[in-house]
Amino acid sequence: MSVFGSDQVFAQRMDSINYSMTQKKTTKVNNTPQIRTNIKSYRPYFGFIPYNTFLTSASTATSIKYDKILTVLKVYPNPVEDQINIMLRLERESLLSIKIMDLLGNEVITLANERFPSGEITKSYTFPTRLNSGIYFLRIVAGAETSVKRISVL
Secondary structure, X not given: OOOOOOOOOOOXXXXXXXXXXXXXXXXXXXXXXXXXXXXXXXOOOOOOOOHHHHHHOHHHHHOOOOOOOEEEEEEEOOOEOOEEEEEEEXXXXXXXXXXXXXXXXXXXXXXXXXXXXOEEEEEEEEOOOOOOOEEEXXXXXXXXXXXXXXXXXX
16 A cells, blocks of 8 residues: 555646746846947047147047157167267257166166257266176156166176
């Protein structure tokens, strides 16, 4: 004899169960408001742009050409012992600063800090003190432009 009192066992198929009570219809509602504006995206530029160019349009602000003031042509001899020669070109008269920096960025020697005329310039500098042998950087600044060259000292 069985537990239910008869030999028949009733089973119900899973697909015949009514799931309408347990299942909920999910509809994705996308009611996020879309704001459409005419604001240009911000693009930082580290340099001087006249304020009037921002008032006209962003397309003209990106088409402005900036002239290069400083061009370092040659730094020789490299490796250096006690004298260094620098050949450079300035597009317009500007304040020129030439410094020797160590690997940590500390200023070791200031070779020049004066106003130079435009044109090609060749200068020879003798170090006032003996530098320890190693690697240094020659930092040349003209106006807002900076050029860095690596030099080795014997």
